[in-house]
Amino acid sequence: MTAYNVKVNGRSHSIDVLPDTPLLWVLRDSLGLSGTKFGCGIAMCGACTVYLDGKPLRSCSFPVSAVGDREVTTIEGLSGREAAAVEPSGQEALVECENRDCLTAVRFPRTSRSAAR
Ligand code: FES
16 A cells, blocks of 8 residues: 545545555545446546546546646536536436446537537
8 A cells, every 4th residue: 555645626635545546446435536437447438537637537547646746626526617517407417327428528518409409
């Protein structure tokens, strides 16, 4: 086990895990942030997507030891335009999309609706 400091949703956390522990499991098991979902586990489906310094990242395939000083943002930490995009129906959709690309969908939900109009 190794101690890591990770900054998630604006808060710093100290955790003690193996270096190759996927960020997904740190978020869910160590920090209790269950909004980030497990789907395929091989960086294909996107259910585990978080932002790392504002860029989408598949957290199931990214070791916590590689996070460093960068900021992790999960669905719980979204604010502004992204948060508005998931309210009110988006949050319900996120709960239901265990095996789909939830956080990626958060980024573009209004685009598909706008295109349909
Ligand atoms: S669980 Fe990470 S991409 Fe599917």
